[in-house]
Amino acid sequence: MSLSRREFVKLCSAGVAGLSISRMCHPGVLHAMTEGAKKAPVLWVQGQGCTGCSVSLLNSVHPRIKEILLDVISLEFHPTVMGSEGTLAVEHMYAVADKFKGNFFLLVEGAIPTAKEGRYCIVGETTDAKGHHKEITMMELVRELAPKALATVGIGTCSAYGGIPAARGNVTGATSLKDFFEHEKIKTLLVNVPGCPPHPDWMVGTLVAAWSHVLNPKEHPLPELDDSGRPMLFYGENIHENCPYVELYDKAQFAPTFTKPGCKAELGCKGPSTYADCFKRRWNNGINWCVENAVCIGCVEPDFPDGKSPFYVAE
Amino acid sequence: MSQATTPHGGAGDTVRIPIDPVTRIEGHLKVEVEVKDGVVVDARCYGGMFRGFEQILRGRDPRDSSQIVQRICGVCPTAHCTASVMAQDAAFGVKTPTNGRIVRNLIFGANYLQSHILHFYHLAALDYVKGPDVAPFVPRYTNADLITDRIKDKTKADSTNKYGLDQYLKALEVRRICHEMVAMFGGRMPHVQGMVGGGTTQIPTAERIADYAARFKEVLKFVTDEYLPLIYTLGSVYTDLFATGVGYKNVISFGVFPLDDDGKTSLHKPGVYIDGKDEPFDPKLIKEYVKYSFFDYSKPGGLHYSEGETNPNPDKAGAYSFVKAPRYKDKPCEAGPLARMWITNPAISPVGQKLLKELYGIEAKNFRDLGDKAFSIMGRHVARAEETYFVAQAIEKWLKEVKPEAETYAKPEIPDSAEGTGFTEAPRGSLLHYLKIKDKKIDNYQVVSATLWNCNPRDDMGQRGPVEQALIGVPVPDIKNPVNVGRLIRAFDP
Ligand code: SF4
Ligand code: SF4
Numbered sequence: 001m002s003l004s005r006r007e008f009v010k011l012c013s014a015g016v017a018g019l020s021i022s023r024m025c026h027p028g029v030l031h032a033m034t035e036g037a038k039k040a041p042v043l044w045v046q047g048q049g050c051t052g053c054s055v056s057l058l059n060s061v062h063p064r065i066k067e068i069l070l071d072v073i074s075l076e077f078h079p080t081v082m083g084s085e086g087t088l089a090v091e092h093m094y095a096v097a098d099k100f101k102g103n104f105f106l107l108v109e110g111a112i113p114t115a116k117e118g119r120y121c122i123v124g125e126t127t128d129a130k131g132h133h134k135e136i137t138m139m140e141l142v143r144e145l146a147p148k149a150l151a152t153v154g155i156g157t158c159s160a161y162g163g164i165p166a167a168r169g170n171v172t173g174a175t176s177l178k179d180f181f182e183h184e185k186i187k188t189l190l191v192n193v194p195g196c197p198p199h200p201d202w203m204v205g206t207l208v209a210a211w212s213h214v215l216n217p218k219e220h221p222l223p224e225l226d227d228s229g230r231p232m233l234f235y236g237e238n239i240h241e242n243c244p245y246v247e248l249y250d251k252a253q254f255a256p257t258f259t260k261p262g263c264k265a266e267l268g269c270k271g272p273s274t275y276a277d278c279f280k281r282r283w284n285n286g287i288n289w290c291v292e293n294a295v296c297i298g299c300v301e302p303d304f305p306d307g308k309s310p311f312y313v314a315e
Numbered sequence: 316m317s318q319a320t321t322p323h324g325g326a327g328d329t330v331r332i333p334i335d336p337v338t339r340i341e342g343h344l345k346v347e348v349e350v351k352d353g354v355v356v357d358a359r360c361y362g363g364m365f366r367g368f369e370q371i372l373r374g375r376d377p378r379d380s381s382q383i384v385q386r387i388c389g390v391c392p393t394a395h396c397t398a399s400v401m402a403q404d405a406a407f408g409v410k411t412p413t414n415g416r417i418v419r420n421l422i423f424g425a426n427y428l429q430s431h432i433l434h435f436y437h438l439a440a441l442d443y444v445k446g447p448d449v450a451p452f453v454p455r456y457t458n459a460d461l462i463t464d465r466i467k468d469k470t471k472a473d474s475t476n477k478y479g480l481d482q483y484l485k486a487l488e489v490r491r492i493c494h495e496m497v498a499m500f501g502g503r504m505p506h507v508q509g510m511v512g513g514g515t516t517q518i519p520t521a522e523r524i525a526d527y528a529a530r531f532k533e534v535l536k537f538v539t540d541e542y543l544p545l546i547y548t549l550g551s552v553y554t555d556l557f558a559t560g561v562g563y564k565n566v567i568s569f570g571v572f573p574l575d576d577d578g579k580t581s582l583h584k585p586g587v588y589i590d591g592k593d594e595p596f597d598p599k600l601i602k603e604y605v606k607y608s609f610f611d612y613s614k615p616g617g618l619h620y621s622e623g624e625t626n627p628n629p630d631k632a633g634a635y636s637f638v639k640a641p642r643y644k645d646k647p648c649e650a651g652p653l654a655r656m657w658i659t660n661p662a663i664s665p666v667g668q669k670l671l672k673e674l675y676g677i678e679a680k681n682f683r684d685l686g687d688k689a690f691s692i693m694g695r696h697v698a699r700a701e702e703t704y705f706v707a708q709a710i711e712k713w714l715k716e717v718k719p720e721a722e723t724y725a726k727p728e729i730p731d732s733a734e735g736t737g738f739t740e741a742p743r744g745s746l747l748h749y750l751k752i753k754d755k756k757i758d759n760y761q762v763v764s765a766t767l768w769n770c771n772p773r774d775d776m777g778q779r780g781p782v783e784q785a786l787i788g789v790p791v792p793d794i795k796n797p798v799n800v801g802r803l804i805r806a807f808d809p
Contacts, residue, residue, distance in 0.1 A: 050386045051341045052388075052505040053389070055504075058433075058490070059504070065491070066488070070449070074449070074450050078451055080438070082451035083454070085334055086337070092454050120365045120627070121343065121364045121365075122343060122345070122361075123343060133335075135335075163386075164383060164386045165366045167371045168371065169373055169374065172366065174366070197505050283498055284491075284495045284504055287495045288502050289502060290502045293503070297508070299506075305379075305383065310375070310376035310378070311376075311378070313376065
């Protein structure tokens with residue numbers, strides 16, 4: 001485990017500390033993470049998505065992605081990163097799910113299409129005893145893996161709430177994990193890490209919190225989730241109320257176009273109806289963030305995109 | 316749709332090998348090859364996912380398209396954003412200020428660097444370099460034909476492999492830094508906020524430009540000192556892969572990175588190269604076919620994208636892919652770095668010129684001096700690495716041209732009805748977005764992406780798609796370890 005305590009604090013807090021955070025940063029947790037990685041591998045599957053969540057994870061800085069891959073998690077299946085392919089990869093995934101039954105994390109990126117028996121998203125295939133090939137749909141995959149998992153994490157807005165694939169006009173019956181679980185009566189614990197894509201810290205931080213909880217539930221209660229299944233730790237605060245432009249908003253000093261100073265409300269900013277810590281965490285190693293650059297389009301919210309569009313028109 | 320394979324693979328038998336999923340690519344792809352006497356004799360690419368962006372876009376505010384379409388691909392969202400804002404510029408009749416054009420190039424250019432580095436190191440390199448013996452690097456093929464298998468001298472094999480593996484890990488950092496460069500003017504990555512119809516949303520300050528430049532310097536150093544030398548070193552271990560995976564040798568480029576405000580000149584030129592001849596690019600000659608795709612057209616034959624239809628039908632008999640088959644003059648054309656480098660034919664990097672001479676005895680000043688070697692698995696990797704350098708040289712110029720504090724945005728009016736097409740080149744190949752507006756709303760939106768150009772199924776005339784064709788003749792000596800099939804597909808960056 002090469003995640004230093006300092007890095008870990010930074011990951012969770014983005015400069016602000018709270019009770020649940022300090023608990024998570026207990027040195028025991030760090031030890032637990034190493035143990036967790038050994039005991040509870042991660043299977044990361046992709047449905048109807050763009051791989052943006054995976055690419056965002058690669059941008060992790062605290063800890064660095066190199067450490068995540070080599071030391072922090074045991075990523076036994078990931079379509080974009082793993083070395084194997086085809087039958088070798090699919091069989092390995094099922095073998096891990098059986099070997100670690102009740103003890104692995106299932107991370108789902110992308111929505112689950114349910115129209116046409118799920119044939120809008122084929123994720124792989126298996127071979128039966130007679131050598132016949134059978135396509136596996138995303139629907140079948142989640143139906144088979146989720147009940148065996150210790151916990152499921154909806155990575156990104158597509159899997160958490162349906163997101164872009166489930167937007168108005170969608171013909172594929174794209175659905176969120178939560179709706180799919182309800183329909184299939186799957187009871188496995190579900191935590192959402194929305195964002196289109198999610199910030200790498202939200203993904204790594206949530207996994208770490210989940211690990212700590214699983215390994216020592218008494219000392220590490222499950223991070224508090226809001227009504228939309230997101231950890232309050234990262235999604236507990238309103239963007240607008242904490243925006244550096246909120247004073248300008250109060251004085252009705254609105255930017256007339258993107259490149260002029262002022263609050264971005266009249267340009268369509270959805271900060272007022274959006275809850276995430278982008279305002280302090282910022283993006284890409286703290287370089288910038290959507291509102292400083294243009295507007296917030298509310299990408300972490302359950303009603304994204306339909307409830308947030310038109311993006312460039314005031315609410 | 317189940318079928319039996321012939322598992323024996325003796326001489327004369329035809330063995331069918333499905334690879335599903337093809338991993339380390341963006342999206343869901345299956346490939347099935349037929350192998351006879353150790354080589355591929357037929358191939359099919361199956362695109363396994365449909366989301367329906369065209370339907371989702373219909374009826375929305377045209378300005379929203381640049382945000383929605385970025386979610387087509389998380390590896391090159393800036394490419395879809397660029398195509399979308401260019402389509403908006405055309406439909407809105409707005410001219411981006413010079414500074415906005417340059418900032419767009421800086422945003423998109425930085426993601427070119429990111430995408431190429433990610434592609435080679437994190438998607439393709441594990442086909443050659445042996446990763447550590449832990450997940451996600453294992454399991455891997457037992458007979459994987461890695462560097463460590465190819466180089467007989469064990470000490471040399473291990474040190475060459477270590478050189479590659481160290482770079483794999485370092486490249487993780489470098490591509491992250493490229494994303495920081497994109498975010499500097501684009502807000503964040505993946506999925507930028509900063510490009511809109513009419514220009515870009517953030518005025519570049521002197522400080523931001525300096526921050527971008529500092530990161531760029533580090534990336535350029537990596538490209539020159541590590542990426543380029545590694546590609547040529549790898550090629551010298553896999554000389555056979557310079558003659559494998561030829562394909563149609565028909566290539567297309569729409570051109571990318573406008574160098575003037577009227578879009579008359581660009582860094583990469585638009586053009587096509589068909590049947591050994593160069594021709595100017597004419598968008599009228601593009602048609603999409605769907606005989607083998609899970610879509611229905613209201614009339615038979617191919618359709619120009621401006622009359623494009625997207626009616627999915629996963630039950631369609633005979634179809635095998637959610638990818639349409641675009642054709643230029645009814646010919647399948649390969650798109651991507653090889654296509655662009657072949658058409659533009661820029662100078663090869665000093666590193667490349669030196670190593671080509673030292674390792675291969677080739678005197679090459681410009682890309683086309685590589686000749687037939689370019690149309691191969693390794694040739695495509697060389698094209699991508701050389702292009703990374705070529706785009707980096709251009710970024711260096713744009714950094715001198717960009718003006719601190721100068722306007723980057725011209726506010727457009729949304730017309731009642733209009734149409735416009737944005738032509739650009741995603742890192743992985745030719746990309747166009749077609750936007751039609753009616754009553755100030757999107758009436759039709761059509762995307763013809765790089766994956767469509769390269770990974771398409773057969774067309775109505777029965778011609779294979781470019782990747783399907785390039786697979787023909789690829790050696791598969793061991794049917795349990797069809798390594799070259801994955802190598803060929805990944806070299807295209809599907
Ligand atoms: S820019 Fe957006 S988040 Fe900030 S004050 Fe204005 S409306 Fe609120
Ligand atoms: S600022 Fe808004 S749009 Fe940007 S990442 Fe945060 S929630 Fe999403």
